[in-house]
Amino acid sequence: MRVVEKFGLGLFLIGLAAFIIIPFIGTYSISEELVLANTKEIHQQKMTEILAPMYGQNYSSNFAFLSAFGENFDSYNESLKDQQLWDQVIWDDYSFALALAGLKSPVRENPWIFFMLSIGLAVVGGFLYNFRQHHNEPAGIKNNGIFHSSLKNRGILGMLTGTFLIVFYIGLYWFPAYLVTLVWMVSPISELLSGNPASQWFLYGLIYTLAILVMGVRMFRKYRGNKYQQLRTASVMFFQTAFAFLIPEILVLLNQPYYDFKNIWPLDYDFFYDYQISTFLSSGGVGMFMLIWGILLIIVGVPVFTYFFGKRWYCSWVCGCGGLAETVGDPFRQLSDKSVKAWKYERVIIHGVLVLAVVMTAVTIANYFSGFSFLGNVTNQLHSFYGFAIGSAFAGVVGTGFYPFMGNRVWCRFGCPLAAYLGLVQRFKSRFRITTNGGQCISCGNCSTYCEMGIDVRWYAQRGQNIVRSSCVGCGVCSAVCPRGVLKLENGPEENRIHDLPIIIGNDSIKINV
Amino acid sequence: MSQSHRHVVIIGNGISGVTCARHLRKMDEGVRITLVSGESKYFFSRTALMYVFMGHMKFEHTQPYENHFWEKNRIELKEAWVEKVDFTRKSLVFTSGEKLGYDSLVIATGSKYNKFGWPGQDLPGVQGLYSKQDLELMEGNTRENVRHAVIVGGGLIGIEMAEMLAYKKIPVTFLVRERGFWNKVLPKEESELVGRHIREHHIDLRLETELKEILSDDEGRVAAVITSKGEKINCQFVGLTAGVSPNIDFLRNTDLKVNRGVIVDEYFSTNLPDVYAIGDCAEFEKAPAADRRTIEQVWYTGRMHGETLAYSLCNKPVPYRPGVWFNSAKFLDIEYQTYGTVPADWDENQFKNFYWEHRGGKVAFRMLMDLEGKILGVNNFGFRLRHEVLDQAIRESWSGGKVMARLEHANFDPEFFAPYYIEIQEAFKAEFGGHFHPSKKSFIQKIFGAKV
Numbered sequence: 001m002r003v004v005e006k007f008g009l010g011l012f013l014i015g016l017a018a019f020i021i022i023p024f025i026g027t028y029s030i031s032e033e034l035v036l037a038n039t040k041e042i043h044q045q046k047m048t049e050i051l052a053p054m055y056g057q058n059y060s061s062n063f064a065f066l067s068a069f070g071e072n073f074d075s076y077n078e079s080l081k082d083q084q085l086w087d088q089v090i091w092d093d094y095s096f097a098l099a100l101a102g103l104k105s106p107v108r109e110n111p112w113i114f115f116m117l118s119i120g121l122a123v124v125g126g127f128l129y130n131f132r133q134h135h136n137e138p139a140g141i142k143n144n145g146i147f148h149s150s151l152k153n154r155g156i157l158g159m160l161t162g163t164f165l166i167v168f169y170i171g172l173y174w175f176p177a178y179l180v181t182l183v184w185m186v187s188p189i190s191e192l193l194s195g196n197p198a199s200q201w202f203l204y205g206l207i208y209t210l211a212i213l214v215m216g217v218r219m220f221r222k223y224r225g226n227k228y229q230q231l232r233t234a235s236v237m238f239f240q241t242a243f244a245f246l247i248p249e250i251l252v253l254l255n256q257p258y259y260d261f262k263n264i265w266p267l268d269y270d271f272f273y274d275y276q277i278s279t280f281l282s283s284g285g286v287g288m289f290m291l292i293w294g295i296l297l298i299i300v301g302v303p304v305f306t307y308f309f310g311k312r313w314y315c316s317w318v319c320g321c322g323g324l325a326e327t328v329g330d331p332f333r334q335l336s337d338k339s340v341k342a343w344k345y346e347r348v349i350i351h352g353v354l355v356l357a358v359v360m361t362a363v364t365i366a367n368y369f370s371g372f373s374f375l376g377n378v379t380n381q382l383h384s385f386y387g388f389a390i391g392s393a394f395a396g397v398v399g400t401g402f403y404p405f406m407g408n409r410v411w412c413r414f415g416c417p418l419a420a421y422l423g424l425v426q427r428f429k430s431r432f433r434i435t436t437n438g439g440q441c442i443s444c445g446n447c448s449t450y451c452e453m454g455i456d457v458r459w460y461a462q463r464g465q466n467i468v469r470s471s472c473v474g475c476g477v478c479s480a481v482c483p484r485g486v487l488k489l490e491n492g493p494e495e496n497r498i499h500d501l502p503i504i505i506g507n508d509s510i511k512i513n514v
Numbered sequence: 515m516s517q518s519h520r521h522v523v524i525i526g527n528g529i530s531g532v533t534c535a536r537h538l539r540k541m542d543e544g545v546r547i548t549l550v551s552g553e554s555k556y557f558f559s560r561t562a563l564m565y566v567f568m569g570h571m572k573f574e575h576t577q578p579y580e581n582h583f584w585e586k587n588r589i590e591l592k593e594a595w596v597e598k599v600d601f602t603r604k605s606l607v608f609t610s611g612e613k614l615g616y617d618s619l620v621i622a623t624g625s626k627y628n629k630f631g632w633p634g635q636d637l638p639g640v641q642g643l644y645s646k647q648d649l650e651l652m653e654g655n656t657r658e659n660v661r662h663a664v665i666v667g668g669g670l671i672g673i674e675m676a677e678m679l680a681y682k683k684i685p686v687t688f689l690v691r692e693r694g695f696w697n698k699v700l701p702k703e704e705s706e707l708v709g710r711h712i713r714e715h716h717i718d719l720r721l722e723t724e725l726k727e728i729l730s731d732d733e734g735r736v737a738a739v740i741t742s743k744g745e746k747i748n749c750q751f752v753g754l755t756a757g758v759s760p761n762i763d764f765l766r767n768t769d770l771k772v773n774r775g776v777i778v779d780e781y782f783s784t785n786l787p788d789v790y791a792i793g794d795c796a797e798f799e800k801a802p803a804a805d806r807r808t809i810e811q812v813w814y815t816g817r818m819h820g821e822t823l824a825y826s827l828c829n830k831p832v833p834y835r836p837g838v839w840f841n842s843a844k845f846l847d848i849e850y851q852t853y854g855t856v857p858a859d860w861d862e863n864q865f866k867n868f869y870w871e872h873r874g875g876k877v878a879f880r881m882l883m884d885l886e887g888k889i890l891g892v893n894n895f896g897f898r899l900r901h902e903v904l905d906q907a908i909r910e911s912w913s914g915g916k917v918m919a920r921l922e923h924a925n926f927d928p929e930f931f932a933p934y935y936i937e938i939q940e941a942f943k944a945e946f947g948g949h950f951h952p953s954k955k956s957f958i959q960k961i962f963g964a965k966v
Contacts, residue, residue: 140847148569227930438901444562483844485898
């Protein structure tokens, strides 16, 4: 490792350490005014009573504060539950809002300093580490040492990285109250963009975008000389930064609904939820445009673009989940399971999620128009189940946390309902295929090994068969790592796209394929 | 489906033997098939061993079929080394003493690397690279204390070995007997192109230099080599990559007719009934085509041998009729493909020759034509060509101009890659004329595509 890389890595690790420590810096105290300001009107009276024992107390850490909060709050709710007084139970979780409001911390006083010390250093360090990789070498893709790497081959570093990511996601989704210091830290940036203080989702979006940008630089270096990879990486960096991060914030600044113009139902599973629909309908022309745009993407955009280009137009060029997988996740792509068994699970699970998403949305829409109370109940149950199991646990915790264990496309491969929908179009009505170059395959296995979707590319290539698979996201890495020039991603006539009886060119002895 | 209950035993589970077994099973539900190998229980891609060494893959990734494939297809796997074959009793004798009877025997034992009687060639730290065991040995030999390595012999395995050692950051001196790298196969310009690229990777390429002697240290390990130029090069590892030859020593001095390899006819039949040989270890009585050798040591030919013999074993005998020659390789970062006939050298009066090289010196295209200007073969470096199109062009003897007219269609590079074919077309037109228009860049290509 050269000096600049070592220096970069050092900075990154310091930034990461600071990021891990920062949530624990600060003390917490709440008052009646604060509770009043952060609770809904119907709960104000009760909450001020419940939390009264906490007023004036100074809690030295988020753990102390949240455990005190939990004791007071839960004992109130539990007793109501024991008495079956369901309608008096407070279902809202105020822990995040109150922790956020009650924090006293140098981080809150000087957010920029701590931001530079943590995320800032990590970004600068990551950039320094990446931006000159391979600069002394001729252009060409090197997967040197990947399976000798602890991080990239499920060694101890891989385990640690995966564990860190899983813990972070669990905190983000279910225990954000522990992360309020970090939220304060990025709040000035949120104020700059949207004029509003940050939420945990702003924190997440910011880290997510920066991670894609820094690791995008790594992609540019790693795939030097491969224009397809370069363009695709630039594309996901652009769509994440502009469409997923900046535009929604700026829309909020302009008093418009928060909206990611490239997010498509059913990945965007709450698109048809009643609060979304009412937001669209109550936001005039812009809201109406968003609603129509979103529906057009589903019924026209997906089939048409996928017909012409395959699902890659979305999955590896536009999508945010894909963007993270293709940049931050690229070092882990070789960990996907290529077995036939995994493929069987994949088909059942991903189409199961698609069916669930469709059913849930159908019920939601039916409920929206009928207002039937039973249906309303079912809708709420479905929403909370889907949000918990699919939206958070699967897409987030497993989807990203499992990068170092099962590769970078676990969510896209096994879970994403939009990928399932795109895949059905790609499989049955598309011009896209990966062409096998006659008889040139030597069965080396590089293509299969580096397929992030776990497609056994070699199985097809060595038989001289085109690869037409619903799961292929068209990342092009199989083609890039092939040492014999066998694979090419192509859009072409549907005729002969799928051949069931391939002939390997070169042997005239046997004219009929038997 | 024909049904039979005979027992076909195949010695060797490389690409030839495995292809033969697979096609046999496809065509005959009943035949009993046994694949014998002491090297590895499961078939793996030999060409991928280098990637295991360099950490691109694990060994299991080089196995093209999952382990359950063999049982599912009722192909028995026998993990053993064959000591000898009792042709009269139709039985194999393994080194363990165990025996296995056969009705038909297919010999597909591949190659072994050449040693030419150099003094010191058997010292610890001196080795070739062919088998899985060689890979394991090389991993051991290069684990520590190798400050310098010498590779002897400039072919495909030699350059692979150089790349492997470079991964370990071991400086390499690469001794090549000829005047250019692989110049028995590559024409001068291509050979020089690869030579430049080898040096670009800081590999010390020594042309017209042979190995004279390998010296040992006090502990009996390799310590240095002496070259034909009298130079002494200190090294702790020596790679022997001066070609391979058929791995048939255990069949010598038997009733089986052998020369360098097992002698076969165009049906892969040997002089003994029910005994066949395919792949690297087979030597044809007569070369299968004018531009082919009597021993074919290429992945693709092994595969074709296996497929053809399987057909013969199940149906009426089919003679081996390979189509248009093709091959490919990767020299460090530069990919190479060839289609048809392009020898290393030719009589300028008998052929028309077109050669284009990109100014960066890493991309090249050669087309050899007959005197009427009809395509005989191409070499392409640094970009990819479509097998199907070149196969058709050569088979149908397209004119050079027609090949050029369709070069864009023949291009197999990924989208957005530099359209080298336009420069090639322009260069061809300038040199030979022709009724075609060089391709134009598409709008998308102009905006986003790589520059030539």
